[in-house]
Amino acid sequence: MSESQGEAKRDSDQAVGRREPLVDRLRRVWRNSIRWKIVAALVAVSVVPMLITSQIAASVVSATYTDNVQSWLFQIGRFFLASVKRGGEEIGLAMGAPEMLHRVDRIAAKVRSGEQLPPPGPKQAAFMGALGFDLLTLREPDGRLIYSNLPVDRLERLPFEQGTEVYLYRGGGKVLMMTGHERTVETSTGPVHVFAGAFLDASFIQDIETIGSLDMTLYYPIGGTYRQVYSSSSKTVGAAPSAEVLAELADLPRGSYLEQDGIEQGASIGILLPVRNGAKLVGVVACALDVDLDGAPIAGSNRLLWIIFATGMGLAVVAGIALSSLVTRRVERLAKGVSAVAAGDFTQEMPVEGHDELDRLMIAFNAMSAQLQDYRQLQARLRRKERFATLGEVAAGFAHEVRNPLGIIKTTAELVGRKPDLTEADRRRLGYVADEVRRIDQLIRDFLVFARPAQRTSTVTAASLLERGLGLCGDEIARRGVALDVKDASGGALLTVDLDQMAQAFLNLVLNALDAMGEGGGSLFIEIAPPKAGNLSFLFRDTGPGIPPALLERIFDPFMTTKAHGTGLGLATVFAIVEGHGGWIEARNLEGGGALFELTLPIAIPAS
Structure with missing residues (x-):
C-alpha cells in the first residue's frame, strides 16, 4: 500500500469515528462507571417480575393520585362556594359607593317624575361592568318594579349556605342563578328598594375556563327538580344526581364529599360536594378533573401475584413510592395553595416545572392568585381614597368653624394678660390658654392637608x-x-x-x-x-x-x-x-x- 493510500484509509477511519460519536461515548461510560453496570444488572434481573407487577405499582400510584386529586377538587369546590358568597359581599360594598348611590337617586327621581328613561346603552353597560353588576332593579316600598336594566319576570331569593345571597332570575326567556345583594336606599324622592346582582355564568370566575381539564358544575332544585345552573366549561355535562345520590349527600357529615359515579374509569376523577342551608341539602357542586392513567387488568393468579410481590418487593416499593411522589407532590402543593387562597391568602405562587396538564393548572392558579391580589389591593386603595376624600371635607368645615373662636380666645387671653393688676399665677394660667390655642391651631393646619390639594x-x-x-x-x-x-x-x-x-x-x-x-x-x-x-x-x-x-x-x-x-x-x-x-x-x-x-x-x- 502506498503512502497516499494509507493516508486515505486513516482519513476514512476518522470520518467513520466522527459519524458514530454516540457509540464511542456509550462505550466509555460503560467502561468507566460501575453505576450503570449495576443499573443494567438490576434491570436485567427485574425486567420479567416488573412486567407482571407493574399493575400493582400502578394501583398504588392511582390510589394516591386519586386521593390527592379528590382532596384538591374538594378545596376547589369550597373555593367556588366562597367565591359565590364573596361576590354578593363585594356587590353589597359596591352598592354603597357614592357614584352608585347618585345613579340610583337620579333614576328614582326620573321614574317617579314620569320621565321616560332611555334604553340601556354601552355607557351604562360599561358602568355596570366596572362595578361587577349584570342586573340592577329598583322597586317601590310596596314591591312594585319601577326600573330594571334587563327584562324581569320574577326574581326570588333562594336558600343557600349561611351568609350567601343567591337568587333565581326569570326574564327574557331565560332562567339563571345569580349572586347579589339588596338594600333599601334613601333617595331625594323617598326610599327605594335596590337590588344588584351578577349571573353565575362562564365569566363569574375569571379565567376559570383556561383550566381545560377541570369541570365544575352547580346543580340546584328548580321546580322540585335538580338542574344545572352553572358550569365552568362548555363540555357536555352528565345527568343531575339521582335521588339515591341526593339521599347519600344529605347524610354526609360536614367537611365530607362523595365520589362521583358515572365517570369512565381512568379517564377522569370527580366528586360531589353537598351545599347545605343549615341541615337541609339545597344544592350539589360536581367537580371533575380529566386524567389519563390507562390502567391494564392484572394478569395471573393470586399465588403468582404473591410470588412476584415477594421476589420484587424492594424494587416495586421503591418504584411505586418514587412514581407516586413524582405525580402527587404537585397536586398536594396545589391543594395547599388553593386552601390558602380560599382562606384569603392571595400571595400563593405555585412552581411550574414542565408543560403538562398540572403545570398548566398551576399557571392558571398563579394568574388567578395574582389577579385576586391586585383586585384586593385596588379595592383597599379605593376605599382608603374615599375615606380621605370624606376626611378632607370634614377637615375644611372643621377648620372654618373652629379657627374663628380660637382666634377670639387667643386674642382675649393675650389682652387680659397685659393687665398690670394680674397676679403671677393668673398670668401663667393665661399663658397656658394661649399656648394650648396655638397647639390646637397647629393641629388644625396639619389636619387641613387632607382638604388642601397641591398649591404652588x-x-x-x-x-x-x-x-x-x-x-x-x-x-x-x-x-x-x-x-x-x-x-x-x-x-x-x-x-x-x-x-x-x-x-x-x-x-x-x-x-x-x-x-x-x-x-x-x-x-x-x-x-x-x-x-x-x-x-x-x-x-x-x-x-x-x-x-x-x-x-x-x-x-x-x-x-x-x-x-x-x-x-x-x-x-x-x-x-x-x-x-x-x-x-x-x-x-x-x-x-x-x-x-x-x-x-x-x-x-x-x-x-x-
Missing part, C-alpha cells in the same frame, strides 16, 4: 426634590448615628409637585424610619427607581423591626400611631399629599427585617 407646583428633577427633603432632616440623621445610602436611577426624570408639600412628605417618611430604628443607629436606604409606565418610585427602606402585621393594612389611617406622644397624622399626611399629586404609596415588611415604603408619582409631561 413646580417642575423639578426627582434628585433635586429628594435633596430638598433630606436637607430638612440631615442634622437629625447625623445626630442619631444612622447611615444614609442614597441611589438615583431616575435618569433626570422631571416631576411637577408642590415643593413644600413633597418636602414635608419626605421629611415625615424619614422621621418615621428614624423613630422605628430608635436611638441605637441603623441604616436608611433611599432609592429613586428607574421610570416605569410613566411613573417614578421613591423607595425608603430602614433596618428597624418592621410594621406589626395587624397594623399594616391601617398604617396610613389618620390617628393611627404606636408612639406614646404621636398624633397619628404623619403617615396619613404623606398619603394625602401623594394622593393629591395623583400618585400612591404602599408599605410592606421585608423578609430580612425592616420596613419598605414605596412612594410613586407621575412623571411630568414635557411642554409641547
Whole structure:
C-alpha cells in the first residue's frame, strides 16, 4: 500500500469515528462507571417480575393520585362556594359607593317624575361592568318594579349556605342563578328598594375556563327538580344526581364529599360536594378533573401475584413510592395553595416545572392568585381614597368653624394678660390658654392637608426634590448615628409637585424610619427607581423591626400611631399629599427585617 493510500484509509477511519460519536461515548461510560453496570444488572434481573407487577405499582400510584386529586377538587369546590358568597359581599360594598348611590337617586327621581328613561346603552353597560353588576332593579316600598336594566319576570331569593345571597332570575326567556345583594336606599324622592346582582355564568370566575381539564358544575332544585345552573366549561355535562345520590349527600357529615359515579374509569376523577342551608341539602357542586392513567387488568393468579410481590418487593416499593411522589407532590402543593387562597391568602405562587396538564393548572392558579391580589389591593386603595376624600371635607368645615373662636380666645387671653393688676399665677394660667390655642391651631393646619390639594407646583428633577427633603432632616440623621445610602436611577426624570408639600412628605417618611430604628443607629436606604409606565418610585427602606402585621393594612389611617406622644397624622399626611399629586404609596415588611415604603408619582409631561 502506498503512502497516499494509507493516508486515505486513516482519513476514512476518522470520518467513520466522527459519524458514530454516540457509540464511542456509550462505550466509555460503560467502561468507566460501575453505576450503570449495576443499573443494567438490576434491570436485567427485574425486567420479567416488573412486567407482571407493574399493575400493582400502578394501583398504588392511582390510589394516591386519586386521593390527592379528590382532596384538591374538594378545596376547589369550597373555593367556588366562597367565591359565590364573596361576590354578593363585594356587590353589597359596591352598592354603597357614592357614584352608585347618585345613579340610583337620579333614576328614582326620573321614574317617579314620569320621565321616560332611555334604553340601556354601552355607557351604562360599561358602568355596570366596572362595578361587577349584570342586573340592577329598583322597586317601590310596596314591591312594585319601577326600573330594571334587563327584562324581569320574577326574581326570588333562594336558600343557600349561611351568609350567601343567591337568587333565581326569570326574564327574557331565560332562567339563571345569580349572586347579589339588596338594600333599601334613601333617595331625594323617598326610599327605594335596590337590588344588584351578577349571573353565575362562564365569566363569574375569571379565567376559570383556561383550566381545560377541570369541570365544575352547580346543580340546584328548580321546580322540585335538580338542574344545572352553572358550569365552568362548555363540555357536555352528565345527568343531575339521582335521588339515591341526593339521599347519600344529605347524610354526609360536614367537611365530607362523595365520589362521583358515572365517570369512565381512568379517564377522569370527580366528586360531589353537598351545599347545605343549615341541615337541609339545597344544592350539589360536581367537580371533575380529566386524567389519563390507562390502567391494564392484572394478569395471573393470586399465588403468582404473591410470588412476584415477594421476589420484587424492594424494587416495586421503591418504584411505586418514587412514581407516586413524582405525580402527587404537585397536586398536594396545589391543594395547599388553593386552601390558602380560599382562606384569603392571595400571595400563593405555585412552581411550574414542565408543560403538562398540572403545570398548566398551576399557571392558571398563579394568574388567578395574582389577579385576586391586585383586585384586593385596588379595592383597599379605593376605599382608603374615599375615606380621605370624606376626611378632607370634614377637615375644611372643621377648620372654618373652629379657627374663628380660637382666634377670639387667643386674642382675649393675650389682652387680659397685659393687665398690670394680674397676679403671677393668673398670668401663667393665661399663658397656658394661649399656648394650648396655638397647639390646637397647629393641629388644625396639619389636619387641613387632607382638604388642601397641591398649591404652588413646580417642575423639578426627582434628585433635586429628594435633596430638598433630606436637607430638612440631615442634622437629625447625623445626630442619631444612622447611615444614609442614597441611589438615583431616575435618569433626570422631571416631576411637577408642590415643593413644600413633597418636602414635608419626605421629611415625615424619614422621621418615621428614624423613630422605628430608635436611638441605637441603623441604616436608611433611599432609592429613586428607574421610570416605569410613566411613573417614578421613591423607595425608603430602614433596618428597624418592621410594621406589626395587624397594623399594616391601617398604617396610613389618620390617628393611627404606636408612639406614646404621636398624633397619628404623619403617615396619613404623606398619603394625602401623594394622593393629591395623583400618585400612591404602599408599605410592606421585608423578609430580612425592616420596613419598605414605596412612594410613586407621575412623571411630568414635557411642554409641547
